[in-house]
Amino acid sequence: MHPALSIIVFTTLSGMGYGLATLLGLGLFEPAALATKIGYLLALALIAGGLVSSTLHLGNPQRAWRALSQWKTSWLSREGVMAILTFLPLTVCAYASIFHDRHLVLAGVLAAGLSLVTVYCTAMIYGSLRTVQLWSQPLTPVTYLLFSLSSGATVGTLLAVTGASRPWLLAVLAVLSTVAAWMVKRRWRADGKALPPLTTPETATGLGFIGRVRLFERPHINDNYLTREMGFQVARKHADKLFGIAILLGGFVPVVLLVVAALAANAMGPGLTAFLAAFLAVLAHYAGVFVERWLFFAEARHAVMNYYGR
């Protein structure tokens, strides 16, 4: 599948925003702290920025509002509805923290729950597609939720070391969710590669009763929408190396930096060392998740490619 930059940016940034919103909503931060107020603004900006980015790949973005109508059947529609619903309690929480130094428990729990539901809907857009066997695994939504929580908790640690909360609490959460995310992701990838193909050129053409089917001539010499959108092959051969780089950048590096940040903050209180370590952890984590999301698309094979010999 073609890894569209707009979709990668959307799913990673909004995932980070929803993860952060979940932790904010659960009341893990001191509502009066400046860093917490910045955290609320950051979560809202990440979610809104992701949503705007997701409309960039539309053919007719001016009609995007129509996408809220078919929540009965469409996960994409459900995602849009849940994203907007999440804004309500989250904005109320942000208002209470920024202007009244208070944390609202009910609105917070609602914002946290709706954030997770939204991420689940995003994942199910992909997870519900039978045509892409790699994605239709039951673990797909689990990986999305864990990456959302771990990137949110990593940003949360950055806020915590600047006085918003107890640094070790957020660092422990971030380390645990990061480790869990990559363990599940590795399992997901290995499982997906081990699956026997659901659809083959033989079932796609119904000619399997004669023998082995191979593409002889494609419909046109040049690429078309289908081969560009669903026949992406560039750099697939480097997929294993890229996945290793993703684990290193998004797993090992941030875990070490998060521990450093928590220790530094514990030993010296909020300071430059802790801030820098947590800041670099956020950057490394995002870079790793970005590569992971790129591979999520680039490695996925679509059933239609059985007609195109790819």
Added chain:
Amino acid sequence: MTSLPAVPTPKKLGLVIDLDVCVGCHACVISCKEWNTGGYGAALSDQDPYGPDVSGTFLNRIHSFEVLPVGAEKIGEAGDARIVHFPKSCLHCEDAPCVTVCPTGASYKRGEDGIVLVDEDMCIGCGLCAWACPYGAREMDLAAGVMKKCTLCVDRIYNETIDEIDRVPSCVRTCPANARHYGDLADPQSDVSKMVAARGGIDLMPEQGTKPVNKYLPPRPRTALADSAVPLAETSAGASGFFAWLDGVLERI
């Protein structure tokens, strides 16, 4: 809207494509593009039409496949390989995954005849329906930014302003080999249903659970090439008289 019809549609209009007859001439591809670029909805645009990277929107494409008999590693080892030309357009599935994923309600399956259509004024061009379709039946038009697909020539089949003989999909009307047939597959007495029953018509990708309406008639068994071809090895077994003597002389030289 994007819920599928609750009850089976009373009619199941669709195509039956005879893989034994298709010669791969691409006439249906051209006639489809010609009719549909001026018919229902936005035109079927081409990008870089006179340049080296020409590509465009098509609702019907022909692939050609080579089929090697089971047990063969290379051609000719376990019987003859076959070339099968393979026309492919929307199969108007009963359980159409492209319809239910649509977030806007632009994609729908008609309750009366089962045709799957796109209301282009509501389509946002997200492309999710093309991802949900295992057959590659949907293509985004890059100029209009909306999803295009086979309409079963809905603007021909019910069109009383054209001759009755023309009230079939453009591809069916055009096919010079008569490999494409149109009709109601819900009616067991229709010509297409009888054809499917007689020839063992098949579903493409049954494992995807889409329950396609269109059926494909598999290629019939073929006489082995060795049984029908003239032997190429030289022999003088039938020679008599002068030619038999000449054969003997030449043999001894």
